Amino acid sequence: AQSVTQLDSQVPVFEEAPVELRCNYSSSVSVYLFWYVQYPNQGLQLLLKYLSGSTLVKGINGFEAEFNKSQTSFHLRKPSVHISDTAEYFCAVTEVTDKLIFGTGTRLQVFP
């Protein structure tokens, strides 16, 4: 069965520092992978997705993620964060069915 693990529930970081949010998944077949962001009191917004092709995926707001099939990981990175990146980030996976399986989320807190 599919599952998604986000290893860090909270990540504190100073403004302009780099950040990595970790995501591992379990699946025995090919998957599609997503990162969503949720700003306070809002719904989820897609940051980026991996469907096929290049394993390095670029998304909105300067974020990128790398799909690593051998390590079943899809870590999210940004080289320099801004205060406005403070939000909750969710990794999700689907085995090309209709259901998305979400991780429990990582709260990124950016300090000035």
Add this chain to the structure above:
Amino acid sequence: DVKVTQSSRYLVKRTGEKVFLECVQDMDHENMFWYRQDPGLGLRLIYFSYDVKMKEKGDIPEGYSVSREKKERFSLILESASTNQTSMYLCASRSPATYEQYFGPGTRLTVT
């Protein structure tokens, strides 16, 4: 731009009341979803629908039902609200081309 709207941002109901949460999407998507979001648990799927009048149970359907009479509208029903249903409820519709799910802004339901 895909738009998913939810009927209320905030809702307060009493224990035992019947509660209707409405969701409307404007992209003619066949697949729609209802999730609940709780701190530390991420998003959990309640019900989803492949098409009009079709529904499937998700991971936590107990205490909920759904209705899909028109393609653009997917309703979540709490037959008899209980305090443990206090939560954030998120609706989404899915693109058949990219598998991306588009989310509404959420309804924060409090049952007293």
